Amino acid sequence: MGVPVVEAVGVTKRFGATVALREAGITVEAGESHALVGRNGAGKSTLVSLLTGLQQPDAGSIRFAGEPAPAVGDTAAWRGKVACVYQRSTVVPDLTVAENLFLNRQSVNRQSSNRQGGSALRPIRWRALRARAAELLAEYGVDVDPGARIARLTVEQRQFVEIARALSFGARFIVLDEPTAKLDARGIERLFAKLRELQAQGVAFLFISHHLQEVYDLCTRVTVFRDARHILTAPVAELGHDALVEAMTGESGAPAPAGTVGMVRAGRSDAGRGAALLEVDGLTLPGSFADVSLTVCAGEVVGLAGATASGCVQLGETVAGLHRPRGGRIAVGGRGLRPGDIPAALSAGVGFVPEDRHLQGLVANRSVAENATLTVTDQLGPYGTVLPARTRAFARRMIDDLDIRTPDAVTPVAALSGGNQQKVVVARALATEPRVLVAIRPTNGVDVKSKEFLLGRFRRHADEGHAALIVSDELDDLRGCDRVVAMFHGRVAAEFPAGWSDDQVVAAMEGLTTSEQHETKERSAHGGHD
Amino acid sequence: NRGSSTGSSSAAAGKPAIGIDLPRADSDFWNSYAQYLRGDISSQALNTLPISSSQNDITKLVANVQVFENTGAKAIVMAPQDTGAIASTLDQLAAKNIPVVSVDTRPDKGKVYMVVRADNRAYGTKACQFLGQQLHGKGKVAEFEGDLTSVNGRDRSEAFASCMKQNFPGIQVFPLTTNWDGSVASSKLQTTLAQNPDLNGIYMQAGGVFLQPTLALLQQKGLLKPAGTPGHITIISNDGIPQEFDAIRKGQIDATISQPADLYAKYALFYAEAAAAGKTFQPGPTDHGSTIIQLPNGLEDQLPAPLVTKANVDDKSLWGNSVTG
Amino acid sequence: MAATTDAGSTASGAAAPSAATATAAAPTGRRIDLARYRDLSLVPVLLVLGVIGFIVSPAFLTSANLLGVAQQSTELSLLVLGEALILITGKMDLSLESTIGVGPVVAMWLVLPSHGGRFQGLGLLPTWTAIPLCLLTGALIGAVNGFLILKLRLNGFIVTLGGLTMLRGLQVALSQGQSIVEVPNSFLYLGETSWLGAPAAVWICLVLFAVGGAALAWLRHGRALYAIGGNAEAARTAGIRVDRITWSVLVVGSVLAAFAGVLYTGHYGSISADQGSGWIFQVFAATVIGGVSLNGGKGTLFGALTGVLTLQLVVNVMTLAGVPPLWNQFLNGAIIIVALVISRYASGEKQE
């Protein structure tokens, strides 16, 4: 195979007391597409920051094509060797799409468009830049005005801008850290098509994802990290799903893989349903959804499926009081909710897991305990006081309950890995013991085991006589639901009782109400392998 | 610069300690005052505590005074630029029998042993009279006021305004507030000149701040004609710093009122010594050509503030002609 | 921003927690997390200043001197208290520096008789209402600031900068630029009296700081300030009434500033027309070197208080040391920078 494009040997990285990587290593051969998997906090993103020159390893060495890596800080040299789609957003929100795509190489002309920089004095030709940006975006089927500010784009469009930018450097080695987490099915399809095209040209990838199916679809070899260590590297074909999960978790006889999460719901039937806890009646939010009605009963977990533009996220947010609807009614336990009033929704018993944990879910510099108890500060002491002892006790309970991996309850939540941060947001929502839990993409960025765990937790919450509404476009999230309501373009398109097939739901989400569609194969494969 | 605090030589050891606070370090006038103080302290071998500066901030002044109190001052010389907010401090010092000499400003309330100052109202009136006579009672005059919250500025403005109204109703006055800032004065004068190209006179309440910016502006506008030539703008300034005298000699400005920095320093120390020694004074004329008047809260020695024109600008007795450095 | 702490990490490395095993997390608890003590980072600075003061002059460690420093700190510290609350909530209010002056002036204007004294008021209300009126003026100013910032969504920094100029102008206009000396005794009392051998103002400040600190630490609405300052949107989705609380904080800050005006008036015996002028820089300096972040969500009142004391002690020690007036300001600035450096290394944390 020749020299590997990148080789990290014995790298160690510490953050204070936390060892994020301990003598770990990875080797990516030229032209190979290599998967890196591991549970939340296993050290994947840390490895990425070392491989792309953002941080310096405490020990160990990194070589590109046999040569030592450039000095940290010489970013230009790094960009020539490796491009990266980072897990956290690296766009500048107030600049245009075109400029973000060609940041720091705006004035380079087409012939040498791969390189960094260019003459510092060559003026930028904006029209040409926009044209090039439009071309580049067209390759990914993303239709946005290159002159629009990034801040006005959807999360998914932003992600495509990041992907397009990384891939356009022309590097021979590209790192993608959970690139699919923010994409919907079609987006993933387009991304994979593009990646395969580049792969055919001999570009090597390091691909990180918590969707193991994607690993099987795209990659040839896989490396597993666990507890900051390298566990194994093997050809994908030789490693079955169970073996892979076992390597990640370190638990043999790994139970329920992703596809069988639904098993948790063993033996439920309509007979178990109680009174209607959440009633949505003719709800309308202009521009998002119109005349939506929906009921969730006690003991029930209902899935709300829909693509980005379906309005299902806004529906969930409206129930939680984030938006004031134009018409219609929301009732919890029979009592009408004051529209657009979050505290009212909260006190009526609505718990809410917001879509974007960084933006809406977490106060990054405050402790895990404080974040987890943010919604229940009225229960932590008499007369409006918040007693530290009770806060800590409460937080410890949530930490145990949700299996949050954190050094301790007073650690700032920013120091947790992405998946564990997500669990803190879930903890915050469950803390109020809500009668109705509204969770938007609750397993965003969470590893397989934790995903299973969280979904099981929602089920348990319902079993305790509450109701849960899970808004998601990931079939894995919906598999455990008693019912799935699919939305398309702001309307309820269909409703499926338990036992639905992937094809049906995907078709409904894409606005195809007939179920004989074949083109949806890809999506269903993505969701429900095994 | 050092050495301000080293007046306490062996000769000074037995003398009562005097605490001195300077109101600010960034103005020409007060720096001259500080220089005279230092000169007098060393020539008379006085015992002074380290000299402090309150940077035009009354709270710093009070803090500094408190330090004087705690380090054994027998008399205090200060120049409170805020004449109201010093009241309770004066009461406090009076309770401890520490006499206070206030330089340049007259505290509104609270006991003072002696106020050493020239009469700021007289400045305004003198300036008004000078301009009125030069302009023969008609024309347009711009007036650079200081900060509206400064007593001295206010006294000058009020006296100037009432004198103008009474004696020279034919003169139109444009009062311009400047916060004692030369660039603000310059820009407002520029605007006033655009509106009234026929401006005849300027009264600036502080030469140290306004002189150079004004001259620079007039120069640029071609309006800096020597006194006596047609189109000359009659200018009277206030302070008596050497630069003003130079300008008078060159005919750029016509007059200034010499605010006697040397006498301020000399008599501030004189009265502080006398106070520490327990002497008392009575209202009435003094031996140095001034008058002591009775105030509700103490005495005030009103030092003479001569009008300086081309005629007497070379008078050696004017402090502006003898300033060192 | 990234809180990298490296001291001792090697030693603890072996026992370091693994992300996958919860029990392994324990060692972190034992290590001293310096970042948590950023509120104490000025304590070494204060100690250094104390030692210098002691060396420089025997008068430094007398109770008269130290109580003097404490009393001189009172008015500034109330502004700092208000500003710290506002900054923690993620806002800014520059107009506090004018509120300290305009509050008392408005009160006097309403209660003092329209003839007789040098200052002519309206004489609308009885004299005893002076303090309530002053506080009310403060509340009104805070409410207007809140309206402009929260309802009209104007930039807080600039709105309150405009407010600063306008209110100072209002004060000059109402008082005609003069100090108001004939202030009713009720208004002077708090600022000039002593309780138990220390100025009443010092006690009052201590109580207010303690109350504020306790509220931030143990009250629901107090804790909400950190959440709002840290991430307002996350606070909102957690059911915190962000706008309402922010508005209250702005009002409280202005009321504190107006109250500082009451103490100031009693302390210095009159209401001067430029009362508080130029203080806002000091307020920010004290608050920020005390560990409160300009970006919101961080800091404590205790830290802010050490900030005030640091600034005041610097002035006190410099006066005692007899620094030549010409070098006074230079040293003052230099010491602030040195204090920053000490506190940065004492807390081990980068300041953002």
Add this chain to the structure above:
Amino acid sequence: MAATTDAGSTASGAAAPSAATATAAAPTGRRIDLARYRDLSLVPVLLVLGVIGFIVSPAFLTSANLLGVAQQSTELSLLVLGEALILITGKMDLSLESTIGVGPVVAMWLVLPSHGGRFQGLGLLPTWTAIPLCLLTGALIGAVNGFLILKLRLNGFIVTLGGLTMLRGLQVALSQGQSIVEVPNSFLYLGETSWLGAPAAVWICLVLFAVGGAALAWLRHGRALYAIGGNAEAARTAGIRVDRITWSVLVVGSVLAAFAGVLYTGHYGSISADQGSGWIFQVFAATVIGGVSLNGGKGTLFGALTGVLTLQLVVNVMTLAGVPPLWNQFLNGAIIIVALVISRYASGEKQE
């Protein structure tokens, strides 16, 4: 700060394109992105002021008056130019207000003879080096600020606040608190001369703003400022040398301030000891009402320039209108707030 969603913004959110449905993307293109025009938001304010000025006095629209306003704006506008660059990069520098004074004083101290004049320099260097020395002093100050902020990771606001005090103190100490009147002619020339009927300083400022604006609009390194201010981490990953560029910007800002000091000296004929004192508020006001964000990454030099002109025109119109001195400051503040409101509604954008 808080991105509160109401019905209106949701509507646009939902109408926003989804990548999945290509056709839905169109609306973004068609809707007018008002935020792009925030730099023009003061233009209506300037027009209103112009009309008022025209009504108030016939002298307003004379070239003498307008050129006067332009000239009075020069020094402030250079500070604003520097501060705008620094703010766009996401930093702050308060010490510019002292640099404008200390730069010239240091230069004079080095070139003026040690005896003869009232001000005693060292006379180390020939007179013609005065301007280069002044600029060099500025560069040095910027470099030190950069060191403290970028290497020691101190908080920029407070470091430069300390720097402001220290440098002002240095100026007072070096100049012994006096104005320096005997300034070499080479140093005065630029500030006092006229080219083509307008003050040279006005031309110089226009050129500098044009050069700066062009660099920000069309040069890679200029665009890097927006990237750094908007998201420093993203800029770093894009290969921009964040620290190096930020440092350069701090140096450029201070050099501009020192150069403003040269113009100031020529304009006002001497170096006064409190040159520039208190200007930093004006600098921030002008920059921010001109549309530059205090949080970095937003704004243009053109906007900042309109900010300066607005502030200066307000003073000009008030002087022409003969506003009573007592109400001057009040009106000034009130007008700033009104201008903010107008520009907020003209740009249609919330100010954060």
